[in-house]
Amino acid sequence: MNEVYINSAACISFQDTLNENFFYHLKPENSSQVLKAIEPNYKEFIPPAASRRMSKTVKMSSVASQYALKEAGIENPDAIIVGTGMGCSQDSEKFLKNVLDHNEEFLTPTFFIQSTHNTVAGQIALGLQCHAYNFTYVNTSSSLEFSMLDAKLQISDGEAENVLVGSTDEQTERVMELYKLNKTIKKEENLPVDYLNSETEGVIWGEGASFFVLGKEKTENSYAQLKDIRIISRLELTETQQFIEDFLAKNDLTNNDIDAVILGFSGDSRSDIYYKSASQLFTNSALLYYKHLSGEFNTASGFSIFIACQILKNQEIPEVMLINDVEKAEIKNILLYNHLGGNDHSLVLLGKV
Known part of the structure; x- marks a missing residue:
């Protein structure tokens, strides 16, 4: 059984995690109901024509995966595995709104095609022209862990040497409204929240994308x-x-x-x-x-x-x-x-x- 190393790590989050010095400038937030990710300038990574057709989670994942692959020095991984809880929620909402607005008639298929959970892994593969194993795990809060477990087993069994593993989730207006209604998100009167000693239900909701390259060989840049x-x-x-x-x-x-x-x-x-x-x-x-x-x-x-x-x-x-x-x-x-x-x-x- 081969050992497995995390040879690169990239993250887009509420913190400025693409910045090299982010580690020393982390800012806690306990007073907002929803935390938005700090997005990069997508024009530097994705052609504008393609970017316009992509939802936020696809764009975040595309950039984070590029960072992870570049840091690991890998052009084409042996597998791409992505974990997501909600998938491409923005396009799902757009498709359902179209269904309602047009009485279920004359629908363009674009939003439906891009609303599936495996859109992220597929778009990354298309960008890399990677025809290797491509899989998406949708297991709520353990989606990334299942993805990493799959990658670990493939590397341990000698089926792959370098695997791109990522996780991604985005916010959408309607879902956030529903989360506030069902008390998943904290009420405003219960903010600011003491994370360690809270006496109220609900959470502050975030979003982000994290990507890693897992490999069987330890490198100079290996993290863990x-x-x-x-x-x-x-x-x-x-x-x-x-x-x-x-x-x-x-x-x-x-x-x-x-x-x-x-x-x-x-x-x-x-x-x-x-x-x-x-x-x-x-x-x-x-x-x-x-x-x-x-x-x-x-x-x-x-x-x-x-x-x-x-x-x-x-x-x-x-x-x-x-x-x-x-x-x-x-x-x-x-x-x-x-x-x-x-x-x-x-x-x-x-x-x-």
């Missing part, structure tokens, strides 16, 4: 070793600690071997209790959180993996992410724990290269 991933759709609160301990034991580790734990505290009082339970296991580890920097969304874990890669490479933790004051002389192992609303729990274990 992708050691293991575990996913479970349902978990009782009382099972949380056992879920984590079993995962660590499988990798011949104990909780004391974990130098930093990145938890997905979202400010939702109903579901953050899982993270509070998990944190009790790691009294000797640096505890971190990140959704005050990215917002909550289906593939927010892409932002956390991107940040974890920077932490392992720089051997430095941004102060804005710290929950406790445990300091480590060296950061060798990082554990990431995420879920969305108490469902689809995932663990990702990254190691220093």
